[in-house]
Amino acid sequence: xxxxxxxxxxxxxxxxxxxxxxxxxxxxxxxxxxxxxxxxxxxxxxxxxxxxxxxxxxxxxxxxxxxxxxxxxxxxxxxxxxxxxxxxxxxxxxxxxxxxxxxxxxxxxxxxxxxxxxxxxxxxxxxxxxxxxxxxxxxxxxxxxxxxxxxxxxxxxxxxxxxxxxxxxxxxxxxxxxxxxxxxxxxxxxxxxxxxxxxxxxxxxxxxxxxxxxxxxxxxxxxxxxxxxxxxxxxxxxxxxxxxxxxxxxxxxxxxxxxxxxxxxxxxxxxxxxxxxxxxxxxxxxxxxxxxxxxxxxxxxxxxxxxxxxxxxxxxxxxxxxxxxxxxxxxxxxxxxxxxxxxxxxxxxxxxxxxxxxxxxxxxxxxxxxxxxxxxxxxxxxxxxxxxx
Amino acid sequence: xxxxxxxxxxxxxxxxxxxxxxxxxxxxxxxxxxxxxxxxxxxxxxxxxxxxxxxxxxxxxxxxxxxxxxxxxxxxxxxxxxxxxxxxxxxxxxxxxxxxxxxxxxxxxxxxxxxxxxxxxxxxxxxxxxxxxxxxxxxxxxxxxxxxxxxxxxxxxxxxxxxxxxxxxxxxxxxxxxxxxxxxxxxxxxxxxxxxxxxxxxxxxxxxxxxxxxxxxxxxxxxxxxxxxxxxxxxxxxxxxxxxxxxxxxxxxxxxxxxxxxxxxxxxxxxxxxxxxxxxxxxxxxxxxxxxxxxxxxxxxxxxxxxxxxxxxxxxxxxxxxxxxxxxxxxxxxxxxxxxxxxxxxxxxxxxxxxxxxxxxxxxxxxxxxxxxxxxxxxxxxxxxxxxx
Numbered sequence: 001x002x003x004x005x006x007x008x009x010x011x012x013x014x015x016x017x018x019x020x021x022x023x024x025x026x027x028x029x030x031x032x033x034x035x036x037x038x039x040x041x042x043x044x045x046x047x048x049x050x051x052x053x054x055x056x057x058x059x060x061x062x063x064x065x066x067x068x069x070x071x072x073x074x075x076x077x078x079x080x081x082x083x084x085x086x087x088x089x090x091x092x093x094x095x096x097x098x099x100x101x102x103x104x105x106x107x108x109x110x111x112x113x114x115x116x117x118x119x120x121x122x123x124x125x126x127x128x129x130x131x132x133x134x135x136x137x138x139x140x141x142x143x144x145x146x147x148x149x150x151x152x153x154x155x156x157x158x159x160x161x162x163x164x165x166x167x168x169x170x171x172x173x174x175x176x177x178x179x180x181x182x183x184x185x186x187x188x189x190x191x192x193x194x195x196x197x198x199x200x201x202x203x204x205x206x207x208x209x210x211x212x213x214x215x216x217x218x219x220x221x222x223x224x225x226x227x228x229x230x231x232x233x234x235x236x237x238x239x240x241x242x243x244x245x246x247x248x249x250x251x252x253x254x255x256x257x258x259x260x261x262x263x264x265x266x267x268x269x270x271x272x273x274x275x276x277x278x279x280x281x282x283x284x285x286x287x288x289x290x291x292x293x294x295x296x297x298x299x300x301x302x303x304x305x306x307x308x309x310x311x312x313x314x315x316x317x318x319x320x321x322x323x324x325x326x327x328x329x330x331x332x333x334x335x336x337x338x339x340x341x342x343x344x345x346x347x348x349x350x351x352x353x354x355x356x357x358x359x360x361x362x363x364x365x366x367x368x369x370x371x372x373x374x375x376x377x378x379x380x381x382x383x384x385x386x387x388x389x
Numbered sequence: 390x391x392x393x394x395x396x397x398x399x400x401x402x403x404x405x406x407x408x409x410x411x412x413x414x415x416x417x418x419x420x421x422x423x424x425x426x427x428x429x430x431x432x433x434x435x436x437x438x439x440x441x442x443x444x445x446x447x448x449x450x451x452x453x454x455x456x457x458x459x460x461x462x463x464x465x466x467x468x469x470x471x472x473x474x475x476x477x478x479x480x481x482x483x484x485x486x487x488x489x490x491x492x493x494x495x496x497x498x499x500x501x502x503x504x505x506x507x508x509x510x511x512x513x514x515x516x517x518x519x520x521x522x523x524x525x526x527x528x529x530x531x532x533x534x535x536x537x538x539x540x541x542x543x544x545x546x547x548x549x550x551x552x553x554x555x556x557x558x559x560x561x562x563x564x565x566x567x568x569x570x571x572x573x574x575x576x577x578x579x580x581x582x583x584x585x586x587x588x589x590x591x592x593x594x595x596x597x598x599x600x601x602x603x604x605x606x607x608x609x610x611x612x613x614x615x616x617x618x619x620x621x622x623x624x625x626x627x628x629x630x631x632x633x634x635x636x637x638x639x640x641x642x643x644x645x646x647x648x649x650x651x652x653x654x655x656x657x658x659x660x661x662x663x664x665x666x667x668x669x670x671x672x673x674x675x676x677x678x679x680x681x682x683x684x685x686x687x688x689x690x691x692x693x694x695x696x697x698x699x700x701x702x703x704x705x706x707x708x709x710x711x712x713x714x715x716x717x718x719x720x721x722x723x724x725x726x727x728x729x730x731x732x733x734x735x736x737x738x739x740x741x742x743x744x745x746x747x748x749x750x751x752x753x754x755x756x757x758x759x760x761x762x763x764x765x766x767x768x769x770x771x772x773x774x775x776x777x778x
Contacts, residue, residue, distance in 0.1 A: 037653030136653040196640040196661035197633045203662045204593075204625045211617045213602050228600045236593045236625065244586045244723060251585040253692060264426030264525040266686055272585035273592045297655055303642060331720070334633060 009045040012129035012221035013113045013120035013288040021049045021077050022115055025149050033144070039135035043124070046149050047115025048072050048107035051091060052099035054153070061155045062097055063146060064106045065163030065170035067367075068237070068295055069287050071114035074106040075099075089370040096377045102159060109170075110145045111137040111294040119290035120221060131290060132218030139166070139302045143173040147181070160384060162186035162377075164325075164366035165333070166295065169302045172341070176304055179319040184384035186377065188325040188366045191337035192311055193303035198332055201240050202296040205233030209289050218290055230289040231280025233296075238279045243329040243362035247272060315344050321351035321387070323380040325373070327365035328358045353380075398434040401518035401610035402502045402509035402677045410438045410466050411504055414538050422533070428524035432513070435538050436504025437461050437496035440480060441488035443542070450544045451486055452535060453495040454552030454559035456756075457626070457684055458676050460503035463495040464488075478759040485766045491548060498559075499534045500526040500683040508679035509610065520679060521607030528555070528691045532562040536570065549773060551575035551766075553714075553755035554722070555684065558691045561730070565693055568708040573773035575766065577714040577755045580726035581700055582692035587721055590629050591685040594622030598678050607679055619678040620669025622685075627668045632718040632751035636661060704733050710740035710776065712769040714762070716754035717747045742769075 008024050025046050027033075032042030049072045054061060064074050064087065075091035076084050085106075091097045097104050108116040111134070119134040150158060161174045161182050168190025175185040191198070212229025214220055239247075251272035255263055269277075308314035324342050326335035338354060345352030355376040359365040366373070397413050414435045416422075421431030438461045443450060453463050453476065464480035465473050474495075480486045486493050497505040500523070508523040539547060550563045550571050557579025564574040580587070601618025603609055628636075640661035644652055658666075697703035713731050715724035727743060734741030744765040748754040755762070 035653075039653070132655060136655055136657075138653070193642060195633065196636040196642065196659065197628060197631075199642075199659050200624070200628045200636065200661050200665055203659075203665060204597075204621060204628070207617070207621045207624065208593075208597050208600070211597070211601060211621060228596070232593060232596045232600060235589070235596065239586060239589045239593070242586075244584065247585040247589065253582060253585065253588075264424075264428070264527070264690065266521060266525055266682060268525075268686070268690075270585065270588050270592075270689065272589050276589055276592060293655060297657070300659065301653065301657075 008115065009117060010122040011113070011115075011120045012122065015286055015288075017071070017114060017286070019049075019073060019083070021081065022047050022072060023049065024115065025152050027148050027152070035135055036138040036140045037136050041117070041135055044110065044117045044145060045115070045121075046107050046110070046117070046145050048105060048149060049074070049077070051075060051077065051104040052102055054103040054155070058155050059157065059159060060101065061103045061105060061150070061153070061158050063150065063158050063161045063174070064091065064097065064104060065146070065161060065167035066106065066109065067163070067165035067167050068299070069283060069292075070167070071112065072106045072108045074104070086367060090373070090377070096374050096381070097162070105150065105153065107146055107149055109142040109166075109295070111142070111291060111298060113288035113291040116145075118288070119218065119294055120288050129219075129221045131221070134290070134294060136297055136301070137294060138298050139169045139173050140177060142298070143170050143177060146170070146174075147178055150181070156181065158182050160184040160186060160381060162188070164188035165190060165363065166299055169299070172304055175318045175320055175322060176314050179317050182320045183387075184380065185318075185320050185322045186325065186380065187322070187338075187341070189327050189330055189333050189338070189363055191302075191333045192315075192341050193305060194300050195337065199300045201236060201332070202300055205236050206293055206296060208232035208236070209293060215289065220289070226289045227284045230284050230287065230292055231277070233292060234280045234283040235276040238276055240332040241362055241364040243331055243360055245329065246360045246362055249360065251275065312344055312348075315341070316348060318345060318350060321380075321384060323353055323355060323376065325355050325357065325366070325376070327361065327363060327369070328356055329360050330363045330365065332363040397504065398506060399511040400502070400504075400509045401511065404675055404677070406460070406503060406675070408438070408462060408472070410470065411436050411461060412438065413504065414541050416537050416541070424524055425527040425529045426525050430506070430524055433499065433506045433534060434504070434510075435496050435499070435506070435534050437494060437538060438463070438466070440464060440466065440493040441491055443492040443544070447544050448546065448548060449490065450492045450494060450539070450542070450547050452539065452547050452550045452563075453480065453486065453493060454535070454550060454556035455495065455498065456552070456554035456556050457688070458672060458681075459556070460501065461495045461497045463493070475756060479762070479766070485763050485770070486551070494539065494542065496535055496538055498531040498555075498684070500531070500680060500687060502677035502680040505534075507677070508607065508683055509677050518608070518610045520610070523679070523683060525686055525690070526683060527687050528558045528562050529566060531687070532559050532566060535559070535563075536567055539570070545570065547571045549573040549575060549770060551577070553577035554579060554752065555688055558688070561693055564707045564709055564711060565703050568706050571709045572776075573769065574707075574709050574711045575714065575769065576711070576727075576730070578716050578719055578722050578727070578752055580722050581730050582694060583689050584726065588689045590625060590721070591689055594625050595682055595685060597621035597625075598682060604678065609678070615678045616673045619673050619676065619681055620666070622681060623669045623672040624665040627665055629721040630751055630753040632720055632749055634718065635749045635751055638749065640664060701733055701737075704730070705737060707734060707739055710769075710773060712742055712744060712765065714744050714746060714755070714765070716750065716752060716758070717745055718749050719752045719754065721752040
């Protein structure tokens with residue numbers, strides 16, 4: 001066991017958000033971690049935040065795992081913390097993930113840009129940012145880092161792991177790789193492996209970044225970087241996170257008025273375009289393009305069956321009850337992909353259930369439709385509690 | 390009436406395909422055409438091909454309208470023409486659009502890059518290619534050019550207009566703008582107006598072109614131009630022309646073998662990525678990026694109701710029987726968008742019918758599922774024939 005050190009890592013990403021609530025766990029500093037690819041990486045720092053108190057029995061910890069552009073700040077830390085988190089309505093005193101009752105842990109993934117080791121981190125061998133020399137990481141690698149963190153916090157078994165999208169992939173990996181370390185698993189809006197349409201969308205986004213002259217082979221730190229490329233990737237992402245009906249409802253065919261007198265201009269702007277441009281710029285202000293490349297690649301490489309021969313064989317390892325959640329209108333990871341997981345687990349006689357968010361919001365439903373999610377999440381956590389194992 | 394001249398126009402697009410079958414109709418050479426935007430354009434050349442013979446009564450002409458990256462070559466011209474067209478199985482002797490019976494006309498759209506006036510054409514005022522100074526054109530403008538062409542050919546009334554995707558939009562415009570000039574209309578896989586999700590996909594593709602340093606504000610003729618940007622736009626387009634199940638069936642999660650020994654590389658290539666890259670490059674070899682910008686903008690601006698107050702009011706003008714065709718798995722223009730048109734027409738007591746291609750191929754079904762299309766296309770043409778009006 002390497003000696004854990006607690007320190008903020010050096011990062012070349014200038015938009016790293018410094019939060020007083022962030023803690024850092026550094027490991028693999030003496031002996032590098034062997035990644036799923038075989039590449040070695042070390043030291044590794046994982047940035048994380050915690051909410052509530054760990055019980056004396058250390059049996060009340062819930063790990064919340066974030067999506068592609070998320071971070072460790074899943075919720076505000078109370079009155080002194082004005083910044084809402086990405087799962088704010090679900091995490092806090094009295095909420096589903098009740099911080100009066102549970103010890104909630106949320107960490108920034110390996111490969112990310114918000115405090116955890118990623119392509120913007122300084123490579124200790126060269127003293128320069130890794131850039132595109134950072135090794136490819138997988139969802140499995142992210143989860144193995146989380147396991148190190150959880151053990152570092154003195155926890156042998158998690159009460160639950162829950163997350164949506166890329167966070168759902170992490171929840172599934174936990175269930176398969178560390179079956180005896182989780183009592184309940186809640187993967188939301190996620191497949192058991194990336195399907196080609198999702199890979200294709202990711203590749204278009206990556207190409208937009210790689211084709212931006214600002215990318216410079218990944219060595220753009222200290223310059224503005226591939227801002228437009230990242231914005232384009234985000235614009236595309238935002239389409240896949242929504243749905244045809246929700247976009248029609250939100251934007252219709254309205255033009256942005258006042259910007260151009262002539263609606264018949266090549267650069268006429270429909271409201272939907274203006275919205276996408278805004279979302280693109282917004283991401284550029286908080287996310288590192290290289291992390292976008294690496295994390296979308298991790299999404300593509302996600303395949304629970306890898307190393308097990310088949311999805312069935314992989315899921316045979318699962319011990320914990322699982323609540324798999326889909327969003328009816330999800331076009332990125334359509335509900336058949338969640339149902340597939342549940343069908344296999346149920347055929348194996350395992351305690352798996354499927355719940356659907358009936359929503360027009362598409363994939364983003366797991367970040368929007370909280371009132372619908374609350375009852376089944378709450379009921380599932382109570383069942384785990386009662387099961388008492 | 391301006392005097393029509395027949396000549397190939399000057400174009401700066403080096404990949405313009407010179408075909409011996411192409412004819413050119415030039416008009417608006419004395420007085421420019423006033424476009425839907427109010428801008429004036431002239432002279433205008435429309436490249437077209439014809440198949441079969443016009444009957445003495447001039448009542449057997451069928452206009453076939455092409456999609457975004459199509460051209461006037463919808464089919465081979467016989468044994469001397471080895472190049473198959475984009476609707477090859479439907480057009481020819483004995484085929485649905487039977488060239489022993491019908492006089493088939495197919496023209497390259499205004500704004501295109503295969504012989505018709507577009508952004509690569511030489512602006513007679515400056516002697517240089519229009520580039521981004523080309524006026525924005527609409528589907529309505531394309532159709533008004535076709536109307537000029539049809540009249541130039543001595544035809545007062547078309548037996549039918551048929552086309553898919555952007556070609557379907559043109560068919561709809563014909564039905565509404567020139568109701569007494571068409572006896573039957575076949576819009577396939579098209580909406581009555583572009584919805585925001587489709588606009589959003591187009592905008593991402595355009596941004597990829599605009600962000601390519603090779604675009605140079607549109608004045609890239611004589612240089613390679615925004616090749617990677619256009620390829621990215623095409624990659625995205627290809628995703629929207631297919632479907633999740635068809636991509637899964639075709640590509641699965643297979644990697645391109647042999648290219649990288651290490652599957653865990655940032656540049657590991659899944660088969661689906663390799664396919665998209667190939668499709669991107671293929672389009673670059675035959676299409677002008679500026680035309681891509683202008684034609685996708687025309688798609689966005691497409692709204693049959695413009696100028697009529699509502700879709701109902703616009704469709705009230707339709708006189709001809711209409712066969713509206715959808716593809717069950719189309720994610721770009723989902724079937725509800727075709728059914729909407731038919732529902733309005735039927736409520737108005739018009740002879741409108743809906744036929745669905747039951748296919749996993751997505752939007753591209755209209756370029757693939759010919760055996761399914763043949764029977765209902767044939768039956769519809771026979772009904773028009775029998776109706777005899």
